[in-house]
Amino acid sequence: MRSLAVANAPTPAAEASKDLAVGQRLQRLCDLLGVAGARLSNISADGLTAIAVAGDQTPVPALEARARAAAQPLVIADTDQPPMRFYAGMVMPGEADHPSQLLSLFDPRPRSQMMATTIAAVAGEALAMAAIARQRRVIEAQNKTIADFTALEEQRRTLFDRASATARIGIWQCNLSDDSLLWTNGVYDLFEIPRNTPVTRELALACYPELSRQRMEAARAHAIANCSDFALDLEIITVKGNRRWMRLTGAVESRDGVAHRVFGMKQDITEEKLLADRTRYLAEFDVMTGLANRSQFQARLAELDSGSAQFGALLLVDLDGFKQINDTHGHAVGDDCLRETARRLVECCIGAALVARIGGDEFAVLLKADLPRQDGLALAQGIVDTMRRPALAQGRTLRISASVGVAQYGGGSAEELFHQADTALYAAKAAGRDTSRSFAA
Structure with a gap:
């Protein structure tokens, strides 16, 4: 027995080879995520x-x-502590004969919050999948000596749930012969269905809004027909009525070219989705007024140069004497005036291609290409008239006004159109403000 134990003990060379393989996988993960370094450590x-x-x-x-x-x-998207600016660390729970582990990712360059969260989510998923693969090998080895298959299956599900907890991943499978489902606890938790509840496809499908259900069914049918894989992000409504976002992946197992089982992962990405939506909103919209911001306006205007869009006219709107309002009544009153201006612009410009705030008290309106020239001029005067109405701000009644410059698009570049509208705006201000002017070529 002693000689057998010595023979089966891992040699230093074998351990070194194993460490090298793990290091190579870590380097591939770094390359995939675009980070400078990573470290995997046992926790004791x-x-x-x-x-x-x-x-x-x-x-x-x-x-x-x-x-x-x-x-x-x-x-941590930005540590503010050079030389390392980005850090992500996640713990993978251990098993009886395998310690818990910490995966650290780091880079001297900071990341946006959305990018940092995405990197961590992908790394967590990779870590969980590595643990699942390790546990699958353990289970397969145990399968040779465990006679009670039911006990083995329960152990498999427990191990899978523990391995996927960090990345909030659940494993699912569907037997195509009878559409029977098998879920790990992670999927039950995602749908807020009590664990071990008998589930059917009908029960699961009832949690998908119509558009999500159509997308999922189409991807699933295509994968089954072609014995291929699929992956997509979908919205679900849990049995408790909560809206969540889920990343669904699936693979089809076939026999003699005929699909007989679909299996994969379901991951709760609600926080990631909300963060991405929030980041996108901040990148494209003005937080104070809710209008499109200057960045989105410039991107839409630039569509003229790429030929991907045409516009009928550009209106530039500038509040008259706004600085005096801020100086006299304070910024809180000024902010209320800006929000009221935005509300009135939206009210006036129903059907416009874009209404944006492009500066402190400057706004822009892009009109659709099919709008007649006279309608654009009438809209400009309508904005002037609407802005004259008294405005209530912080309990004060104020009178505000606006000047509007109009440029009709008749060809040329985005820069030329903006310059023409800006010229018309200055003409309106030179005419005494509280009026509109149109660019005359």
Whole structure:
């Protein structure tokens, strides 16, 4: 027995080879995520023991300590502590014979919050899948000696749930012969259905809004017909009525070219989706007024140069004497005036291609190409008339006015159209303000 134990013990060379393989996988993960370095460490009562390191950067011990203690992955888009600016750390729970592990990702360059969260989500998914693969090998080895298949299946599901907890992933499968479903706890939790409840496709489909259901069914049918894979992000409504976003992946298992099982993962990406939507909103919209911001306006106007869009006219709107309102009554009153201006513009410009705030008290309106010239001129005067109405701001009744410059699009570049509208706006101001003018070529 002693000689057998010695023969089966891992040799230093074997351990070194294993560490090298893990390091190579870490480097591939770094390359995939575009980060400079990564470290995978075993967690023990004594601290962290590095298993493998990729890249030439060194993580900050204080951040690794925070990540180790955190209940959720620790993601810092910008540490403000050069030389390392970005950090993400996540813990993979251990098993009886395998310690918990900490994966750290780091880079000297900061990331946007959305990008940092996305990197962490992908890394967490990769970590969970690696653990699932490891546990699958353990289960397959145990399958040779465990006679009770029911006990083995329960163990498989428990291990899968523990492995996927960090990335909020659940495993699912559907037997195509009878449409029977098998879910791990992660999927039950995602749909807010009590664990171990018997589930059917009808019960699951009832949680999909119509558009999500159509997209999912189309992707699933295509994969089954072609024995291929699919992946898409979908909205669901849980049995408790909560709206969530889910990343669904699936693969078809076939026999002799005929699909017989579909299986894959379902991951709760609600926080990631909300963050992405919020980041996109901040990039494209003015927070104070809710109108499109200057960045979105410039992007839409530039469509003239690419030929992807045509517009009938551009109106530039400038509040008269807005600085005096701010100086006299304060910025809170000024902000209310801006919001009221935005509301009135939207009210006046129903059907416009875009209404945007492009500066402190400057607004722009892009009109559709099929709008007659006279309608554009009438709209400009209508804006002037609407802005004259008294405005209530912070309990004060104020009188505001606006000047409007109009440029009809008859060809040329986006820059030329903006210059023409700007010229018309200055003509309106020179005429005494509270009026509109049109650019005359």
